[in-house]
Amino acid sequence: MRWKILLLIAVAFVAAFWFVTRPQSLAPADLATGVPDLDNGAVVFHAGGCAACHGEDLAGGLEMTTPFGTFNVPNISPDPDTGIGAWSELDFANAMLLGVSPEGKHYYPAFPYPSYTRMDMHDLHDLKAYLDRREPLAKEAPGHDLSFPFNIRRGIGFWKQRYVTAAPIVADEQLPPNALRGRYLAEALGHCGECHTPRDRFGGPDYRRWLAGGPNPDGEGRVPNITPHESGLAGWSENDIAYYLESGFTPEFDTVGGSMVKVQENFARLSDQDRQAVAAYLKAVAAHAGEH
Amino acid sequence: MIRSKALIASLLLILPALPALAGDSPQEQRQELMEDVGGAAKKIGKMMKGETEFDAAVANQALVVWAESAEPFGKLFPEGSDSGYDTEAKATIWSDPEGFEEQLALFAEKTSAAVAANPQDLEALKASGGAVFKVCKSCHEGYRVDD
Numbered sequence: 001m002r003w004k005i006l007l008l009i010a011v012a013f014v015a016a017f018w019f020v021t022r023p024q025s026l027a028p029a030d031l032a033t034g035v036p037d038l039d040n041g042a043v044v045f046h047a048g049g050c051a052a053c054h055g056e057d058l059a060g061g062l063e064m065t066t067p068f069g070t071f072n073v074p075n076i077s078p079d080p081d082t083g084i085g086a087w088s089e090l091d092f093a094n095a096m097l098l099g100v101s102p103e104g105k106h107y108y109p110a111f112p113y114p115s116y117t118r119m120d121m122h123d124l125h126d127l128k129a130y131l132d133r134r135e136p137l138a139k140e141a142p143g144h145d146l147s148f149p150f151n152i153r154r155g156i157g158f159w160k161q162r163y164v165t166a167a168p169i170v171a172d173e174q175l176p177p178n179a180l181r182g183r184y185l186a187e188a189l190g191h192c193g194e195c196h197t198p199r200d201r202f203g204g205p206d207y208r209r210w211l212a213g214g215p216n217p218d219g220e221g222r223v224p225n226i227t228p229h230e231s232g233l234a235g236w237s238e239n240d241i242a243y244y245l246e247s248g249f250t251p252e253f254d255t256v257g258g259s260m261v262k263v264q265e266n267f268a269r270l271s272d273q274d275r276q277a278v279a280a281y282l283k284a285v286a287a288h289a290g291e292h
Numbered sequence: 293m294i295r296s297k298a299l300i301a302s303l304l305l306i307l308p309a310l311p312a313l314a315g316d317s318p319q320e321q322r323q324e325l326m327e328d329v330g331g332a333a334k335k336i337g338k339m340m341k342g343e344t345e346f347d348a349a350v351a352n353q354a355l356v357v358w359a360e361s362a363e364p365f366g367k368l369f370p371e372g373s374d375s376g377y378d379t380e381a382k383a384t385i386w387s388d389p390e391g392f393e394e395q396l397a398l399f400a401e402k403t404s405a406a407v408a409a410n411p412q413d414l415e416a417l418k419a420s421g422g423a424v425f426k427v428c429k430s431c432h433e434g435y436r437v438d439d
Binding site: 221247 | 337338438
Protein backbone atom coordinates (compact mmCIF):
# COMPACT_ATOMS: atom_id res chain seq x y z
CA MET A 1 0.00 0.00 0.00
CA ARG A 2 2.65 2.45 1.09
CA TRP A 3 4.88 1.91 -1.95
CA LYS A 4 1.88 2.62 -4.18
CA ILE A 5 1.42 6.03 -2.57
CA LEU A 6 5.13 6.77 -2.90
CA LEU A 7 5.01 5.75 -6.54
CA LEU A 8 2.00 7.99 -7.14
CA ILE A 9 3.81 10.93 -5.53
CA ALA A 10 6.87 10.28 -7.65
CA VAL A 11 4.81 10.09 -10.83
CA ALA A 12 3.03 13.29 -9.85
CA PHE A 13 6.40 15.03 -9.37
CA VAL A 14 7.69 13.90 -12.73
CA ALA A 15 4.45 14.97 -14.40
CA ALA A 16 4.59 18.34 -12.66
CA PHE A 17 8.23 18.80 -13.72
CA TRP A 18 7.30 17.86 -17.27
CA PHE A 19 4.36 20.24 -17.26
CA VAL A 20 6.06 23.20 -15.64
CA THR A 21 9.19 23.01 -17.73
CA ARG A 22 7.55 22.40 -21.12
CA PRO A 23 8.73 24.75 -23.87
CA GLN A 24 6.07 27.15 -25.13
CA SER A 25 5.22 28.35 -28.60
CA LEU A 26 3.66 31.48 -30.04
CA ALA A 27 0.73 31.24 -32.45
CA PRO A 28 1.04 32.26 -36.11
CA ALA A 29 -1.57 34.95 -35.42
CA ASP A 30 0.89 36.64 -33.02
CA LEU A 31 3.27 37.48 -35.85
CA ALA A 32 3.45 40.82 -37.62
CA THR A 33 2.76 40.87 -41.35
CA GLY A 34 3.24 43.27 -44.21
CA VAL A 35 6.23 44.56 -46.14
CA PRO A 36 9.22 44.55 -43.81
CA ASP A 37 11.20 47.74 -43.29
CA LEU A 38 14.79 46.70 -43.96
CA ASP A 39 16.28 49.94 -42.66
CA ASN A 40 14.53 49.39 -39.38
CA GLY A 41 15.69 45.77 -39.52
CA ALA A 42 19.27 47.06 -39.61
CA VAL A 43 18.60 49.36 -36.65
CA VAL A 44 17.17 46.45 -34.67
CA PHE A 45 20.13 44.31 -35.69
CA HIS A 46 22.68 46.87 -34.46
CA ALA A 47 20.76 47.82 -31.32
CA GLY A 48 20.35 44.11 -30.57
CA GLY A 49 24.09 43.58 -30.78
CA CYS A 50 23.66 40.31 -32.73
CA ALA A 51 27.07 40.51 -34.37
CA ALA A 52 28.82 41.13 -31.06
CA CYS A 53 28.47 37.43 -30.24
CA HIS A 54 27.49 35.78 -33.54
CA GLY A 55 30.31 37.55 -35.39
CA GLU A 56 30.32 40.21 -38.10
CA ASP A 57 29.63 37.46 -40.66
CA LEU A 58 26.98 35.94 -38.36
CA ALA A 59 28.58 32.50 -38.65
CA GLY A 60 29.09 32.23 -34.89
CA GLY A 61 32.25 31.12 -33.23
CA LEU A 62 32.53 33.13 -30.02
CA GLU A 63 33.23 31.00 -26.96
CA MET A 64 31.45 32.28 -23.90
CA THR A 65 33.05 31.05 -20.70
CA THR A 66 30.71 31.14 -17.72
CA PRO A 67 30.53 29.53 -14.26
CA PHE A 68 28.15 26.95 -15.78
CA GLY A 69 30.43 25.91 -18.61
CA THR A 70 31.34 27.04 -22.09
CA PHE A 71 28.76 28.19 -24.60
CA ASN A 72 29.65 28.14 -28.27
CA VAL A 73 27.73 30.82 -30.12
CA PRO A 74 25.90 29.37 -33.14
CA ASN A 75 25.68 30.38 -36.78
CA ILE A 76 22.73 32.71 -37.48
CA SER A 77 23.57 33.40 -41.11
CA PRO A 78 20.83 32.31 -43.57
CA ASP A 79 22.60 29.05 -44.45
CA PRO A 80 19.75 26.49 -44.42
CA ASP A 81 21.82 23.65 -42.92
CA THR A 82 24.22 25.18 -40.43
CA GLY A 83 22.53 28.58 -39.95
CA ILE A 84 18.92 29.68 -39.58
CA GLY A 85 18.00 30.00 -43.26
CA ALA A 86 15.40 27.24 -43.00
CA TRP A 87 13.56 28.87 -40.11
CA SER A 88 10.03 30.17 -40.46
CA GLU A 89 9.17 33.49 -38.88
CA LEU A 90 7.35 31.59 -36.15
CA ASP A 91 10.54 29.60 -35.44
CA PHE A 92 12.43 32.88 -35.24
CA ALA A 93 9.85 34.47 -32.95
CA ASN A 94 9.84 31.46 -30.63
CA ALA A 95 13.63 31.62 -30.43
CA MET A 96 13.88 35.36 -29.86
CA LEU A 97 10.90 35.91 -27.58
CA LEU A 98 10.53 32.58 -25.76
CA GLY A 99 13.98 31.05 -26.00
CA VAL A 100 12.64 27.91 -27.68
CA SER A 101 14.27 26.23 -30.68
CA PRO A 102 12.41 25.03 -33.80
CA GLU A 103 12.77 21.52 -32.37
CA GLY A 104 10.90 22.66 -29.29
CA LYS A 105 13.89 22.71 -26.93
CA HIS A 106 14.84 25.44 -24.45
CA TYR A 107 17.76 27.65 -25.29
CA TYR A 108 20.23 28.56 -22.60
CA PRO A 109 19.88 32.17 -21.47
CA ALA A 110 23.44 32.87 -22.64
CA PHE A 111 21.34 33.81 -25.66
CA PRO A 112 19.73 36.99 -24.28
CA TYR A 113 16.08 36.10 -24.95
CA PRO A 114 15.23 37.17 -21.37
CA SER A 115 15.74 40.68 -22.83
CA TYR A 116 14.56 40.08 -26.40
CA THR A 117 11.28 38.77 -25.00
CA ARG A 118 10.31 42.44 -24.62
CA MET A 119 10.77 42.98 -28.33
CA ASP A 120 8.13 44.49 -30.56
CA MET A 121 6.65 42.07 -33.12
CA HIS A 122 7.14 44.52 -36.00
CA ASP A 123 10.80 44.91 -35.09
CA LEU A 124 11.10 41.14 -35.09
CA HIS A 125 9.48 41.01 -38.53
CA ASP A 126 11.93 43.59 -39.88
CA LEU A 127 14.91 41.89 -38.25
CA LYS A 128 13.98 38.52 -39.78
CA ALA A 129 13.83 40.11 -43.23
CA TYR A 130 17.17 41.83 -42.64
CA LEU A 131 18.85 38.58 -41.53
CA ASP A 132 17.35 36.65 -44.46
CA ARG A 133 19.17 39.01 -46.82
CA ARG A 134 22.59 38.53 -45.28
CA GLU A 135 25.25 36.23 -46.75
CA PRO A 136 24.65 32.52 -45.99
CA LEU A 137 27.76 30.84 -44.60
CA ALA A 138 28.07 27.11 -44.03
CA LYS A 139 29.79 26.62 -40.69
CA GLU A 140 28.75 24.22 -37.98
CA ALA A 141 29.16 25.61 -34.48
CA PRO A 142 30.42 23.18 -31.84
CA GLY A 143 27.98 22.22 -29.08
CA HIS A 144 28.03 23.69 -25.59
CA ASP A 145 30.18 22.18 -22.89
CA LEU A 146 28.31 22.43 -19.61
CA SER A 147 28.50 20.75 -16.25
CA PHE A 148 25.67 18.85 -14.53
CA PRO A 149 22.87 19.80 -13.84
CA PHE A 150 23.12 22.71 -16.26
CA ASN A 151 23.43 20.31 -19.18
CA ILE A 152 19.77 19.29 -18.75
CA ARG A 153 17.89 21.68 -21.00
CA ARG A 154 14.52 20.84 -19.57
CA GLY A 155 15.59 22.45 -16.29
CA ILE A 156 15.75 25.80 -18.08
CA GLY A 157 11.94 25.70 -17.97
CA PHE A 158 12.12 26.33 -14.23
CA TRP A 159 14.65 29.07 -14.75
CA LYS A 160 12.37 30.80 -17.25
CA GLN A 161 9.43 30.64 -14.82
CA ARG A 162 11.55 32.27 -12.19
CA TYR A 163 13.37 34.94 -14.18
CA VAL A 164 11.92 35.69 -17.60
CA THR A 165 9.30 38.40 -17.86
CA ALA A 166 8.15 40.38 -20.86
CA ALA A 167 7.10 43.21 -18.55
CA PRO A 168 9.35 46.27 -18.48
CA ILE A 169 11.74 46.48 -15.52
CA VAL A 170 11.37 50.21 -14.95
CA ALA A 171 7.77 51.41 -14.76
CA ASP A 172 6.40 54.10 -17.08
CA GLU A 173 5.78 56.51 -14.19
CA GLN A 174 9.47 56.52 -13.34
CA LEU A 175 10.46 57.68 -16.78
CA PRO A 176 10.32 60.98 -18.66
CA PRO A 177 8.64 60.58 -22.09
CA ASN A 178 11.89 60.58 -24.06
CA ALA A 179 13.19 57.69 -21.93
CA LEU A 180 10.50 55.24 -23.08
CA ARG A 181 12.27 54.55 -26.34
CA GLY A 182 15.48 54.36 -24.29
CA ARG A 183 13.90 51.76 -22.05
CA TYR A 184 13.02 49.65 -25.06
CA LEU A 185 16.55 49.99 -26.46
CA ALA A 186 18.20 49.22 -23.13
CA GLU A 187 15.87 46.57 -21.67
CA ALA A 188 14.83 44.75 -24.84
CA LEU A 189 17.14 45.15 -27.83
CA GLY A 190 20.39 46.35 -26.26
CA HIS A 191 20.05 43.78 -23.45
CA CYS A 192 22.20 45.97 -21.17
CA GLY A 193 20.99 44.12 -18.09
CA GLU A 194 22.48 40.82 -19.27
CA CYS A 195 25.94 42.03 -18.25
CA HIS A 196 25.28 45.14 -16.17
CA THR A 197 22.84 43.55 -13.73
CA PRO A 198 24.41 41.25 -11.15
CA ARG A 199 23.34 37.60 -11.19
CA ASP A 200 22.41 35.28 -8.37
CA ARG A 201 23.78 31.77 -7.90
CA PHE A 202 21.34 30.31 -10.41
CA GLY A 203 22.57 32.74 -13.00
CA GLY A 204 19.38 34.76 -12.88
CA PRO A 205 19.40 38.55 -12.93
CA ASP A 206 18.94 40.24 -9.56
CA TYR A 207 16.21 42.66 -10.64
CA ARG A 208 16.41 44.50 -7.29
CA ARG A 209 19.85 45.69 -8.33
CA TRP A 210 19.02 46.42 -11.94
CA LEU A 211 22.09 47.68 -13.85
CA ALA A 212 24.20 47.96 -10.66
CA GLY A 213 27.13 46.10 -12.23
CA GLY A 214 29.06 43.17 -10.86
CA PRO A 215 31.50 40.45 -11.81
CA ASN A 216 31.92 39.95 -15.53
CA PRO A 217 29.77 36.93 -16.45
CA ASP A 218 32.09 36.19 -19.33
CA GLY A 219 35.64 36.22 -18.06
CA GLU A 220 37.81 38.53 -16.03
CA GLY A 221 37.13 41.79 -14.31
CA ARG A 222 34.00 43.64 -13.40
CA VAL A 223 31.13 45.16 -15.30
CA PRO A 224 30.49 48.77 -14.28
CA ASN A 225 27.48 50.09 -12.42
CA ILE A 226 25.45 52.15 -14.91
CA THR A 227 22.77 53.41 -12.53
CA PRO A 228 22.89 57.08 -11.45
CA HIS A 229 24.62 56.10 -8.16
CA GLU A 230 27.91 57.68 -7.02
CA SER A 231 29.67 54.44 -7.89
CA GLY A 232 27.93 54.48 -11.27
CA LEU A 233 27.02 57.22 -13.71
CA ALA A 234 26.16 59.97 -11.17
CA GLY A 235 28.88 62.18 -12.59
CA TRP A 236 27.83 61.67 -16.20
CA SER A 237 25.37 63.98 -17.92
CA GLU A 238 22.90 62.60 -20.46
CA ASN A 239 25.09 64.18 -23.10
CA ASP A 240 28.13 62.35 -21.68
CA ILE A 241 26.34 59.01 -21.99
CA ALA A 242 25.13 59.71 -25.53
CA TYR A 243 28.61 60.89 -26.54
CA TYR A 244 30.21 57.80 -25.03
CA LEU A 245 27.85 55.56 -27.01
CA GLU A 246 28.66 57.52 -30.15
CA SER A 247 32.43 57.96 -29.77
CA GLY A 248 33.61 55.44 -27.20
CA PHE A 249 35.06 58.18 -24.98
CA THR A 250 34.23 58.71 -21.32
CA PRO A 251 33.88 62.23 -19.85
CA GLU A 252 37.56 61.89 -18.85
CA PHE A 253 38.36 60.99 -22.45
CA ASP A 254 39.39 57.52 -21.58
CA THR A 255 38.29 54.87 -24.06
CA VAL A 256 35.64 52.18 -23.95
CA GLY A 257 37.07 48.73 -23.20
CA GLY A 258 36.41 45.01 -23.18
CA SER A 259 33.21 43.56 -24.55
CA MET A 260 31.64 47.04 -24.43
CA VAL A 261 33.68 48.04 -27.48
CA LYS A 262 31.42 46.13 -29.84
CA VAL A 263 28.30 47.34 -28.06
CA GLN A 264 29.46 50.95 -28.34
CA GLU A 265 30.34 50.54 -32.01
CA ASN A 266 26.85 49.19 -32.63
CA PHE A 267 25.28 52.11 -30.80
CA ALA A 268 27.42 54.48 -32.86
CA ARG A 269 25.41 53.28 -35.87
CA LEU A 270 22.07 54.26 -34.32
CA SER A 271 20.53 57.73 -34.48
CA ASP A 272 21.48 60.49 -32.09
CA GLN A 273 17.89 60.46 -30.76
CA ASP A 274 18.23 56.79 -29.91
CA ARG A 275 21.48 57.38 -28.02
CA GLN A 276 19.92 60.32 -26.20
CA ALA A 277 16.92 58.15 -25.34
CA VAL A 278 19.16 55.50 -23.77
CA ALA A 279 20.95 58.25 -21.84
CA ALA A 280 17.63 59.62 -20.57
CA TYR A 281 16.63 56.11 -19.47
CA LEU A 282 19.91 55.46 -17.66
CA LYS A 283 19.63 58.73 -15.76
CA ALA A 284 16.07 57.84 -14.72
CA VAL A 285 16.56 54.30 -13.37
CA ALA A 286 16.86 53.75 -9.61
CA ALA A 287 20.36 54.36 -8.24
CA HIS A 288 21.99 51.32 -6.65
CA ALA A 289 25.37 50.97 -5.00
CA GLY A 290 27.67 48.67 -6.93
CA GLU A 291 28.58 45.36 -5.34
CA HIS A 292 32.11 45.20 -3.92
CA MET B 293 90.92 71.17 -3.21
CA ILE B 294 88.50 74.02 -3.63
CA ARG B 295 87.73 72.73 -7.05
CA SER B 296 86.84 69.23 -5.83
CA LYS B 297 84.66 70.72 -3.09
CA ALA B 298 82.79 72.69 -5.72
CA LEU B 299 82.45 69.52 -7.73
CA ILE B 300 80.98 67.60 -4.80
CA ALA B 301 78.69 70.48 -3.97
CA SER B 302 77.40 70.66 -7.48
CA LEU B 303 76.96 66.89 -7.56
CA LEU B 304 74.99 67.08 -4.34
CA LEU B 305 72.82 69.73 -5.91
CA ILE B 306 71.80 67.66 -8.87
CA LEU B 307 71.53 64.43 -6.87
CA PRO B 308 67.91 64.92 -5.73
CA ALA B 309 66.90 65.45 -9.32
CA LEU B 310 68.35 62.14 -10.44
CA PRO B 311 65.81 59.60 -9.22
CA ALA B 312 63.09 61.46 -11.04
CA LEU B 313 65.01 61.12 -14.23
CA ALA B 314 66.48 57.66 -14.09
CA GLY B 315 65.08 55.83 -11.08
CA ASP B 316 61.42 55.72 -12.06
CA SER B 317 60.24 52.41 -13.39
CA PRO B 318 59.08 52.27 -17.00
CA GLN B 319 55.62 51.47 -15.65
CA GLU B 320 55.50 54.75 -13.72
CA GLN B 321 57.09 56.73 -16.52
CA ARG B 322 54.59 55.55 -19.09
CA GLN B 323 51.72 56.13 -16.68
CA GLU B 324 52.90 59.69 -16.22
CA LEU B 325 53.22 60.17 -19.94
CA MET B 326 49.77 58.70 -20.46
CA GLU B 327 48.43 61.25 -17.97
CA ASP B 328 49.79 64.00 -20.21
CA VAL B 329 48.31 62.36 -23.29
CA GLY B 330 44.99 62.00 -21.50
CA GLY B 331 45.07 65.62 -20.34
CA ALA B 332 45.61 66.76 -23.93
CA ALA B 333 42.83 64.41 -25.06
CA LYS B 334 40.48 66.01 -22.58
CA LYS B 335 41.22 69.51 -23.88
CA ILE B 336 40.71 68.48 -27.49
CA GLY B 337 37.82 66.14 -26.78
CA LYS B 338 35.85 68.73 -24.84
CA MET B 339 36.03 71.08 -27.78
CA MET B 340 35.02 68.34 -30.20
CA LYS B 341 32.16 67.37 -27.91
CA GLY B 342 31.02 71.01 -27.68
CA GLU B 343 31.63 71.34 -23.96
CA THR B 344 34.25 74.06 -24.29
CA GLU B 345 34.66 76.82 -26.84
CA PHE B 346 37.08 76.11 -29.67
CA ASP B 347 40.45 77.74 -28.98
CA ALA B 348 43.03 77.27 -31.73
CA ALA B 349 46.02 77.99 -29.46
CA VAL B 350 44.93 75.57 -26.73
CA ALA B 351 43.99 72.91 -29.26
CA ASN B 352 47.26 73.10 -31.15
CA GLN B 353 49.26 73.07 -27.96
CA ALA B 354 47.47 69.88 -26.95
CA LEU B 355 48.16 68.36 -30.36
CA VAL B 356 51.86 69.06 -29.81
CA VAL B 357 51.71 67.27 -26.43
CA TRP B 358 50.30 64.24 -28.24
CA ALA B 359 52.88 64.32 -31.00
CA GLU B 360 55.81 64.76 -28.62
CA SER B 361 54.70 61.83 -26.49
CA ALA B 362 54.71 59.39 -29.39
CA GLU B 363 58.44 58.83 -29.58
CA PRO B 364 59.30 58.37 -25.88
CA PHE B 365 56.16 56.33 -25.35
CA GLY B 366 57.34 53.50 -27.57
CA LYS B 367 60.48 53.08 -25.47
CA LEU B 368 58.68 52.60 -22.19
CA PHE B 369 57.56 49.00 -22.67
CA PRO B 370 60.74 46.95 -22.14
CA GLU B 371 60.53 43.19 -21.48
CA GLY B 372 59.79 42.54 -17.83
CA SER B 373 57.68 45.66 -17.32
CA ASP B 374 54.45 43.73 -17.74
CA SER B 375 53.47 43.77 -14.07
CA GLY B 376 53.61 45.88 -10.93
CA TYR B 377 52.69 49.51 -10.30
CA ASP B 378 49.06 48.70 -11.19
CA THR B 379 50.07 48.55 -14.80
CA GLU B 380 47.25 48.12 -17.27
CA ALA B 381 49.61 47.06 -20.01
CA LYS B 382 48.28 43.89 -21.59
CA ALA B 383 50.46 40.84 -22.23
CA THR B 384 49.70 41.24 -25.94
CA ILE B 385 52.24 44.10 -26.05
CA TRP B 386 54.99 41.52 -25.71
CA SER B 387 53.29 38.57 -27.40
CA ASP B 388 52.33 40.62 -30.46
CA PRO B 389 55.09 43.24 -30.72
CA GLU B 390 54.45 43.88 -34.44
CA GLY B 391 50.83 44.75 -33.80
CA PHE B 392 51.77 47.04 -30.93
CA GLU B 393 54.51 48.72 -32.98
CA GLU B 394 51.97 49.30 -35.71
CA GLN B 395 49.68 51.10 -33.26
CA LEU B 396 52.59 53.21 -31.99
CA ALA B 397 53.54 54.11 -35.54
CA LEU B 398 49.94 55.06 -36.28
CA PHE B 399 49.86 57.24 -33.19
CA ALA B 400 53.08 59.00 -34.28
CA GLU B 401 51.75 59.42 -37.81
CA LYS B 402 48.31 60.76 -36.91
CA THR B 403 49.55 63.07 -34.16
CA SER B 404 52.25 64.67 -36.32
CA ALA B 405 49.76 64.99 -39.16
CA ALA B 406 47.42 66.76 -36.74
CA VAL B 407 50.17 69.18 -35.69
CA ALA B 408 51.06 69.81 -39.34
CA ALA B 409 47.40 70.43 -40.18
CA ASN B 410 47.41 73.22 -37.58
CA PRO B 411 43.60 73.31 -37.26
CA GLN B 412 42.10 76.79 -37.06
CA ASP B 413 38.44 75.87 -36.66
CA LEU B 414 36.36 73.20 -34.96
CA GLU B 415 35.70 71.21 -38.12
CA ALA B 416 39.41 70.95 -38.84
CA LEU B 417 40.08 69.93 -35.24
CA LYS B 418 37.39 67.26 -35.43
CA ALA B 419 39.08 65.79 -38.50
CA SER B 420 42.61 65.77 -37.05
CA GLY B 421 41.62 64.95 -33.48
CA GLY B 422 39.16 62.30 -34.56
CA ALA B 423 41.86 60.45 -36.48
CA VAL B 424 44.03 60.34 -33.34
CA PHE B 425 41.12 59.31 -31.10
CA LYS B 426 40.58 56.33 -33.35
CA VAL B 427 44.15 55.20 -32.65
CA CYS B 428 43.70 55.68 -28.88
CA LYS B 429 40.67 53.45 -29.06
CA SER B 430 42.10 50.68 -31.20
CA CYS B 431 45.37 50.52 -29.27
CA HIS B 432 43.58 50.38 -25.91
CA GLU B 433 41.30 47.70 -27.28
CA GLY B 434 44.18 45.41 -28.15
CA TYR B 435 46.89 46.29 -25.70
CA ARG B 436 45.36 47.55 -22.49
CA VAL B 437 43.83 45.48 -19.73
CA ASP B 438 40.19 46.32 -19.18
CA ASP B 439 39.16 45.95 -15.54
